[in-house]
Amino acid sequence: MESSDWSPISGGITSPHGFMASGMAAGLKPSGKKDLALLYAPEGSFCSGTFTKSIARAYCVELCIERIKVCRGKIRAVLINSGQANACTGNRGKIDSELITQQVAQRLGLSSEEVLICSTGVIGEPIPLDRVTNSLNDLVENLSKKGSLDAANAILTTDLQVKQIAHETILGKRRVRIGGMAKGSGMIHPSMATMLSYLTCDAGVRPDIWSSMVKRVADSSFNAITVDGDTSTNDSFLAFSTGELLDPKYLPALENGLHMTAQYLAKAIARDGEGANCLLEIKVEGAKNDLDARIIARTISGSSLVKTAIHGSDPNWGRIIAALGRAGVPCDLKDIQLWIGPYKLFADGMPMNFDRKVVSDYMQEKLNGKYLIDDKIDIRLIVGMDEGSSIAWGCDLSDQYVRINADYTT
Amino acid sequence: MESSDWSPISGGITSPHGFMASGMAAGLKPSGKKDLALLYAPEGSFCSGTFTKSIARAYCVELCIERIKVCRGKIRAVLINSGQANACTGNRGKIDSELITQQVAQRLGLSSEEVLICSTGVIGEPIPLDRVTNSLNDLVENLSKKGSLDAANAILTTDLQVKQIAHETILGKRRVRIGGMAKGSGMIHPSMATMLSYLTCDAGVRPDIWSSMVKRVADSSFNAITVDGDTSTNDSFLAFSTGELLDPKYLPALENGLHMTAQYLAKAIARDGEGANCLLEIKVEGAKNDLDARIIARTISGSSLVKTAIHGSDPNWGRIIAALGRAGVPCDLKDIQLWIGPYKLFADGMPMNFDRKVVSDYMQEKLNGKYLIDDKIDIRLIVGMDEGSSIAWGCDLSDQYVRINADYTT
Numbered sequence: 042m043e044s045s046d047w048s049p050i051s052g053g054i055t056s057p058h059g060f061m062a063s064g065m066a067a068g069l070k071p072s073g074k075k076d077l078a079l080l081y082a083p084e085g086s087f088c089s090g091t092f093t094k095s096i097a098r099a100y101c102v103e104l105c106i107e108r109i110k111v112c113r114g115k116i117r118a119v120l121i122n123s124g125q126a127n128a129c130t131g132n133r134g135k136i137d138s139e140l141i142t143q144q145v146a147q148r149l150g151l152s153s154e155e156v157l158i159c160s161t162g163v164i165g166e167p168i169p170l171d172r173v174t175n176s177l178n179d180l181v182e183n184l185s186k187k188g189s190l191d192a193a194n195a196i197l198t199t200d201l202q203v204k205q206i207a208h209e210t211i212l213g214k215r216r217v218r219i220g221g222m223a224k225g226s227g228m229i230h231p232s233m234a235t236m237l238s239y240l241t242c243d244a245g246v247r248p249d250i251w252s253s254m255v256k257r258v259a260d261s262s263f264n265a266i267t268v269d270g271d272t273s274t275n276d277s278f279l280a281f282s283t284g285e286l287l288d289p290k291y292l293p294a295l296e297n298g299l300h301m302t303a304q305y306l307a308k309a310i311a312r313d314g315e316g317a318n319c320l321l322e323i324k325v326e327g328a329k330n331d332l333d334a335r336i337i338a339r340t341i342s343g344s345s346l347v348k349t350a351i352h353g354s355d356p357n358w359g360r361i362i363a364a365l366g367r368a369g370v371p372c373d374l375k376d377i378q379l380w381i382g383p384y385k386l387f388a389d390g391m392p393m394n395f396d397r398k399v400v401s402d403y404m405q406e407k408l409n410g411k412y413l414i415d416d417k418i419d420i421r422l423i424v425g426m427d428e429g430s431s432i433a434w435g436c437d438l439s440d441q442y443v444r445i446n447a448d449y450t451t
Numbered sequence: 452m453e454s455s456d457w458s459p460i461s462g463g464i465t466s467p468h469g470f471m472a473s474g475m476a477a478g479l480k481p482s483g484k485k486d487l488a489l490l491y492a493p494e495g496s497f498c499s500g501t502f503t504k505s506i507a508r509a510y511c512v513e514l515c516i517e518r519i520k521v522c523r524g525k526i527r528a529v530l531i532n533s534g535q536a537n538a539c540t541g542n543r544g545k546i547d548s549e550l551i552t553q554q555v556a557q558r559l560g561l562s563s564e565e566v567l568i569c570s571t572g573v574i575g576e577p578i579p580l581d582r583v584t585n586s587l588n589d590l591v592e593n594l595s596k597k598g599s600l601d602a603a604n605a606i607l608t609t610d611l612q613v614k615q616i617a618h619e620t621i622l623g624k625r626r627v628r629i630g631g632m633a634k635g636s637g638m639i640h641p642s643m644a645t646m647l648s649y650l651t652c653d654a655g656v657r658p659d660i661w662s663s664m665v666k667r668v669a670d671s672s673f674n675a676i677t678v679d680g681d682t683s684t685n686d687s688f689l690a691f692s693t694g695e696l697l698d699p700k701y702l703p704a705l706e707n708g709l710h711m712t713a714q715y716l717a718k719a720i721a722r723d724g725e726g727a728n729c730l731l732e733i734k735v736e737g738a739k740n741d742l743d744a745r746i747i748a749r750t751i752s753g754s755s756l757v758k759t760a761i762h763g764s765d766p767n768w769g770r771i772i773a774a775l776g777r778a779g780v781p782c783d784l785k786d787i788q789l790w791i792g793p794y795k796l797f798a799d800g801m802p803m804n805f806d807r808k809v810v811s812d813y814m815q816e817k818l819n820g821k822y823l824i825d826d827k828i829d830i831r832l833i834v835g836m837d838e839g840s841s842i843a844w845g846c847d848l849s850d851q852y853v854r855i856n857a858d859y860t861t
Contacts, residue, residue, distance in 0.1 A: 164769025359574025
């Protein structure tokens, strides 16, 4: 089964049957933009999640983990606020999170344990409780099939672009849809999943199978991106499956669709990283195993010197080799081959004789193509050991990244 | 023995008895600045070194390791060129390094094995051989006790400040001196020692004791700094000891002096990091052990978000806690206390009630003090587990860092 059997359709998390969403401005962001979202899952849905490994994780993350366990995945709603991360807010963070989910549950006729809360924004800032509770009636009333774009907007912080997507296919005689939304931007180097991403799917899957699928999907997508090497306190990835159980023979096809959807969102996050002008795709092949390939790819995609070279459209293969060199994976320099786009720059332990201007022009074109399908710079390495391969995504490091983050809270 | 018993004296690597140096412009740098240095050690000197762990290390690093072994440390001269790293230059890098050291040896009446070569500059660029060989007569003729500043200048690349220092003390009835020089700037996150640093000392020490001292000294200094998280292909730290054997009872005092000298150079490298405006000192106390403390300190000093917050004189403790959170060291958020300078910002799992403007003003003052003794921003964490402690040094991340590195080779 090829992933090309999945067709993109317009929409997002509400495209799969039974899901509804809403999003609104509750006054949590100084900008007055949308900042409160609600995702509603139909009865019988099963939710699996992966969360930040940070020891400083926000209480809302603890709450998600705990409730998914208590409910055995039967989660029915997720409230998401942007503006305040509600991390490192002590006991108040806990009390507020519990109170808000209780109020959402009441309005939806659910028990509190069936409702999750995710928060994103400034660490140490508590949620303005009144503003949230005053908005909950409207938020619940506005739940609809058409609410995905509002919700996808309401979860953004310094993101410039909305990140949502939906795919559809026929498995047997049944139409199956997958929807997703995410937010990213800074503090993006997920150690388990990224800062707030959501998948919905209207095919039922046995909970244990769904949970292991979701872990694999997180690894191939959100865990493969970096913007700045910093891992957030609130990273969460939630994936809902609902509806009649899918014939097990279609599970590989379904997983393909999930990977594709999650990778789209992950790449959208990297491309829209703070101050970024292009998406960087690092493909490592020929490693001893996939893990080694992954370590090399992640080290290169996280190197400040590689990222600044990309920003300067500088085919500085030396920095790529230096990053590979410090990745801690044994390999022989003489066996390494390196390409930027179609141009081979390094082989046999030495630089190739290449036209620096041609490669630089190629990179400049990609850098100018922000948000076009063609804004991706490909770096490919063959390390000549064995069959291990992996892909990582990142972005360039620009003056704007520094400006955005030098001026963020004060 | 207190390290304060060591008095700073003017000078550098030639201050200890018997050492000579020279430095000149050989036309290796497009700027026409000094780019070729020679360090001469007296007969009977013993040299120990630590080198980059990069698998992409330059051939000159291999040569240093090999010759120190072959000569059992009896190295007599080191040639250093800046402008070209001579890394990833294939067989040519090897042939050139051997040829140059052979010519230096001939002029000094030494065997090739007693001469080392270190290179720093652009990866993939070979050394312009003719320019070096044409300059060797002058370089050797100019060797003198007064040559340390010329040598310290000739090893710089994008560094803005010369880094040299000398200390003196009396051990028993004997005057002992330690001298040092280093270069740093970008691609600084040493995995074993930093990009080119040199210590000289006119007290003899048994080779095995000297070698283990040098390793400890590297760990407390060059291995504790980061500018951008990238490890160089050419990092090398060489330390020479010469003269009559020191009474073993003075070894701890000598080691104090070595730590002090190396830490001075390491901090000078961090402070003069590419685009940096201030030195960042991260002190972690109360960890389970020193290694845990070191991992936390290094993670914080390497965080792009912490470094940009410092650049914006933003007391953004949330990013410091987030970096600690992802360091992979178990600890309880509730036990953590955090200070910036004299200001306590976080305790009991929550932010303290502090005046943001006062802390920001304090940081701004330090940022404005570049190259003054007072340009250091202190971050202190107590993690409340046990007695483990460690210090790491770094710098702020500025727009200039991006500009310098976006424009470096093309």
